[in-house]
Structure formats: structure tokens, C-alpha cells
Amino acid sequence: MSDDLGPLVDRIVNAGVDTDLENVAIEKAMLIDELEDLEFDQWARLLEALPIEERLSQWQLISDDVQAEVLVEMRAEARLSIIDTLATDNLEQIFSLLSPEDLIELADSLPDHLIDLALQQMDQKQRLFFEHSNQFNENQIGRYADHNLLVLPQNAKVYDALRLLRRAIPECTDTLFLTDRAGRYAGTVPLQSTFGSPGHISLVELLDEQAEPLLAEMSLEESAEVLEKSEYVLLPIIDVKGMLIGRMTIKDGFQIMRESHEAENMARAGLSESEDLFSPILKSSMRRATWLGINLLTAFLASWAIGLFEATLQQVVALAVLMPIVASMGGIAGSQTLTLIIRGIALGQISRGNLMPLLIKELSVGCFNGFLWALAIGGVVAYWFSDFMIGLVIASAIAINIMAAAFSGVIIPVLLEKLKIDPALSGSVILTTVTDVVGFVTFLGLGTLFLI
């Protein structure tokens, strides 16, 4: 859990509520003092946590030289809620403090004329950096290349390295890179190895031949994984021509993982990761409506399946009462299998070779739990409705639906993966549609056969 910004949020929202004006003034002064100690990302999260009006008034309290950094740390939608209210000269001033790396972070959510404005504040070299990064799309590591590099020419010697190290070493650095005259990446030298070597030795002799650079086109997640396995805390990034265009540090990897985790959680509910706690109601409603619409279609499918048995339901109303139990048990059992298989797919562990044994194992588990819960639920229901036959019908439906769920839980994610659809996002919706329909049809179908 992150540190709790709640108390600050409370005090900001409540400041000014006190009727004693002197108290208000004291509290406000104390608040401003405390806010000065916040770090960029704390400021960002605090602003995100505030309703729009308070957000804009707190924004004024951030000192000018920090505003740019805070904007960079904010999630896209909340960030725009502030940018949209700023006057051009204010924006110009903020943008004049942006590095090309920061501008790239913002670029996805900035309108074109603001990007142009920011570019005008940069010098030639910075503009070049930006344009270079901007060639790559939002899921390519080249876009986020950091330019804080220790670089030496290929023919440099250990004393060149030591001289370089005596000046500032960038954060998160345990290697330096060699390039040829054209700027092409020529290898990685661990800093460690330069300490123990005589000054006249060529750095080329200290190259780590195993070290592999990241390719600019690699996806963010893949890069993070390569870096995690590497023995270094940063890796060079090269483009198709082999030019050294920047570096990725393990801290970037950490942030990528965190954001991709957050995005996955949000996407499961049909939300965007940039969703603002206080986004405008109309905008937020319209976006959520799409996800509701998709799910409505699956609900209508379930209703249609039930509708097939209207005549039966009219005669045995207990079936209507019990329907949700059959559907729900199937959904839960299926989601357990689904989750296990999705993890296996993410780890690269599922293939044709183990699909059949997996299916057999999951069906066996389904068989066990199917019979266990069929017995339990059948017993309870037979007692509840004082009717043995209805107990038998729900027991059979539960057993069949839990086994169908186990089957679907294995097959659906594997199929989706083959179709290049992320099973972590859509697997669950499809699975519950299947378990709903199978559950309703089996239960009401058996009811039609045995209870009428």
C-alpha cells in the first residue's frame, strides 16, 4: 500500500469550513507548510484524489519549478483536467521546464498544438531527442529511452572510464557503453571491472560479451523481463541500425510492471487506466456504457436460453427460484480453472503437449466437486421443497455445469490465446456466458423432462 494521503485530503476539503476565521488562516498556513514537503508523485496522487474545484485551487500552491514534474507523474485524465484550465503563457512556462523524456510521457494525452508549444521551448538537441523517441509507439521501449548515459568511444582506456566516473554518475548505473564513430553500440563494460584494472588497458578488453542490448521495437513488458533477468540494473537500447539511442533502468522496469498491473485490473472492469476518480460525469458515463452494452448482450443470451423453457417455468416455479444457484456454481468453478490456465499461459507453460493431461486433471477436479456439491445442494433443495425429484434435477444440473465449466475454463483461454485475444481480459466474460447458458439449459431442460 502507498502512504495514506487521506488525512491531507480531509484537511484540504475541510479547510475553510471552520467559522472562526483566525483558525482558518492558521490551518491554511500549516497546510501549505506541510504540502511543501510533498514529493512529485505524492503531489500527483493528492491532486488526483481531490474533486476538480479543490484540485485546481491546490494546483496554484505548487511552486512553478515543480509543476511540470507533478504533471508528468499524474495519470492522463486528471492531468488534462488541470492543463485544460491553464492559460497559454502559464503552459509555456511549465513546458519550458520539460525534458524531452517528460514530454514523451505527456505526449499521449496532449493535443498537438500543446506539443508544438512545448517543442518551441526546447533547444535543437532536445527537439531531436523528442522526435527520435516519438518514432516509436506507446508500447515500444524505444519511446521511453532515457538519455542519461555513460558513453565512451570504442578506443577509450580504463583511465578515461575512471575520469568519467569521477564526474557525476547517473542514478541506477553499473555499466558504461562503448560506441563506434558513427554512434553505433559497440558493447557493455561493467563499472566493476574498471576499478580493478590498470589505467592503460583498453576498455574493449573488459567488454562483457554476454551482455545483450534491448531493441527499440521491443514491447515494454518484454524489456522489463529481459532487464529483470540481466545481471545489471540498466540495459542499452539500440535501434534497427544498431545506433545506441538510450538506456532503460530497472526502476523504469519497476514502473512499467506497476502500470501494466494497474491497467490490467482496470481493463477487467472495462475501465481505462487513465480513468480519473473525478472525471466529468458525462464522459465517464459514456465510456462505461460501452462495457455495460457488451455485457447486456451476454445477459440477453442467458435470458433467451431461459425463455426456451417458459412453459416449464410456469408449471414448476421452484425452477425459477433455484436457477441462480446452478449458474453461479458453474461460474465460480470455471473461473478457478480459468485463472490457473491464464497464469500458465502468461508463464509460457501451456501447449498442445500438456493440454490433454491438464484437461483430464481439471475435469477430474470438476467431477469431484461436481458430485460433492450436487449431493449437498440436491439434499438441501429436496428438503427445502419437500420434493426428491427436484433435488435430483438440480444435483444433475450442478454436476454437469461444474464439469462443463472445467472444460470451458481450459479451452476458452487457450482458444483466445490462439486468436491473439488476451484471455486475462475477455476470458471471464465469455466463460460466465457459457456457464450461465449451459447451467440454465441443463437445469430447465432436465426439469422439463422429469418434473412435468
Place this chain on the structure above:
Amino acid sequence: MSDDLGPLVDRIVNAGVDTDLENVAIEKAMLIDELEDLEFDQWARLLEALPIEERLSQWQLISDDVQAEVLVEMRAEARLSIIDTLATDNLEQIFSLLSPEDLIELADSLPDHLIDLALQQMDQKQRLFFEHSNQFNENQIGRYADHNLLVLPQNAKVYDALRLLRRAIPECTDTLFLTDRAGRYAGTVPLQSTFGSPGHISLVELLDEQAEPLLAEMSLEESAEVLEKSEYVLLPIIDVKGMLIGRMTIKDGFQIMRESHEAENMARAGLSESEDLFSPILKSSMRRATWLGINLLTAFLASWAIGLFEATLQQVVALAVLMPIVASMGGIAGSQTLTLIIRGIALGQISRGNLMPLLIKELSVGCFNGFLWALAIGGVVAYWFSDFMIGLVIASAIAINIMAAAFSGVIIPVLLEKLKIDPALSGSVILTTVTDVVGFVTFLGLGTLFLI
């Protein structure tokens, strides 16, 4: 995504299927060659992906000196499936290669007699390390302290540091630590600052006064977060007495984040993170049965709610057909709000101060989508059943349920958080129970009032 182990799994499972014995021998030899190139974690994931029989036969192919490392990388249940089959002398041999850090990783899942066996293979110092770490529980960073430290006494000078650096620097290191005579942590010196300083300067003068050590009792997630924000790639860990007991690197943090993400995904489906793809059927069934049982109770609650309206259902069977639509729309809308609030809680952004504005915003969004979908669904249903009144009833029920869902989506996670229950795990089960019951009662209640 991790690299795909599927092709290897396929070949292992299919090796020996060919009828031509010569082909079988060639394929096996080629396989063994390729397997030799696997890294520890790839071996671990490959073994996890294999059915038990193949898993055990491939285990034999791993060279003795690597087996211990592969076991450490495996998830607990799959690891035990191998350990359980090994003879004592084989175990002794494997355990003799374990470092105290490795043994700690395994300890959670090893029976006591095997831990004793492993301890017997260690020297006095290693045993001490293990016992020291073992004081801390599985969610405290002290347990996982790594002992690969650069440490110097408090009175050391720059040339002592440089001499130390010329020997091996441990992976992932950009600081060294000073201790007093008793071994108490006395401060952090950035390696960088030693490069530029004259040899006779005291290291104490180069201390980074801002650097804060991790406390051994801190949770894994909290430590990872502190480290992520720190400017270094490792932090010292101290115990209550201020003794320097080890370090945590940013790579450890990376792994902690990855594992906690995986555990969260699994827990949402009521699974343990150690769950093996091929765990024994009975064991796996029993574990999953618990989660099914909990969810069964909520399903019975929904059934009970429906049962209150048996008489109505008997007369208007269309209500039974349409019930799932009302419940499903509420569940989906609620889970969108829930997801947004849970993210806010995780970021420390939700408090009394913004709860009311948030509730108002979510209710407004609920109002918008409630009316939008009430209109759409009401229209479709009125047409489907050629009955205006039933359209009106479902429209009202949808609007009410979506708004109740928005309310619950805000209130439930906040309440759970106050009760110290993780809303990310149980929030969704509770929410859908509420939206099911509210949906059924509203829909059937309105139906009773207006359709009979």
C-alpha cells in the same frame, strides 16, 4: 509475456511416441542438448508445466549442482511434488548446496525434518544467518535479507572503500554501508562519491544523510515501494536494535511485485499462489471446494430473495426469464465503481474528505447509465413480450439496481478497508451478492405491484 516453453513441453511429452527407435534416440539426445542451455527459472517453469510423471523423469536430467537452484525457483506445490519423491541421501546432497537465503525461500513449504536436514549441511555461520532470518515471518522483509553486503567500519577512509571495490562488487550495488563496532548500522555511502574523493578522507564525511534503512519488520510490499522511490538500487535492512542484518535490492523488489500480483490474481478466484498446474486431484478439489462453498451461500441468498416472490413468478413467468438481465447489469456497473475505488484505496487516495463527492459523482454516473439502459432494455423487453408494463417494470428495476450498485461500489470497499479486510479480494463477491439480491427483489417486487 515470458518466453514460450510450449515447444519444449510438446517435445518432452511426445519423445518416445515415434515408432522408429532410432528417431527416438536422436530426438532424445537433441532434447538433452537443448535442456542444458536452460536457465534455473526456465527449468523451474518447464518442470511446473509437465505432468507429474514427465516432471520426475526430466528432473533426473538436471545436473546435480543445479538441482538446488531449480527447486528454489519453483512454486511451492510443484517443488514439493519433486521433493516428496527423493531419497534422503539425494536430498542431503541437494541441501548441501543451499545458501541460507535459498533455504529461507524453501522453508515455508518444507516439513521440519527436511529443514533440520538442510541445516545439518551448513556451517555455523550459515546456520546463524538462517536462524536470524527465520525469526521474521513470511511477510517481513527481514526474512529475505540478502547478506551480500559491502560493509566497512565507521572509521574507514576512502582508500579502504576503493580497495574493497577493486575486489568483487556484489550484483546490484551502488552504495556501501558503515557499521559501528557492535555491527550497528551507521550510514550509507554512495559509491559514486568515493570515486571523486582523495583517499585520506573519512567515509563518514561522504555519508548520504537522507538515506533511510529498511526496518526488518516492514512488509514486503512496503519495502518494495520505499526502494522504488529511493535513488539507490539497494537499501540496508536493520533490526530493532539497529543491527545491520542485510540488504534488499531493487531486483528483489521486482520479484516481490511480480509475486504479489500473481498471488492477487489467484486469490480472486480463491486459489493459492502455490497452486500447481498438476496438483493431485483430491488435494486440489478439496481446496477449491471451500471457495465454492462460500459462493454457494451467496447464491442461496439470491435464491431465497427470489423465493419470496414465488406466487408472482407463477403468474408472470416472463419475470423469471428476465431476472438475470437485471442482476447482471447491476453487477457489471457495480464492479466498475468498485475497481475505481479499490485503486484509489491502494494509492492511499480515499478518505472521509472526498468520500461524499465521490459518492455523488458515482451516483450521477449510475443515474446516467441507469436511465440510458433502462430506456434501452425497457424498450426491447416491451417489444419482446408485447407488454408495455413489463417494459416499465424492468426499466425501473434496472435504473434502481444500477444506482444501488454505484452506491455499493463506493461503500463496500471503504467499509472492508476499515475492517482491515482486503477489498481487492472479497469486494467483488460481496458486491455481486448485493446487486443480485437488490436486483431480484426490486424487479420481482415491482412486478408484484404492477403486473398482477
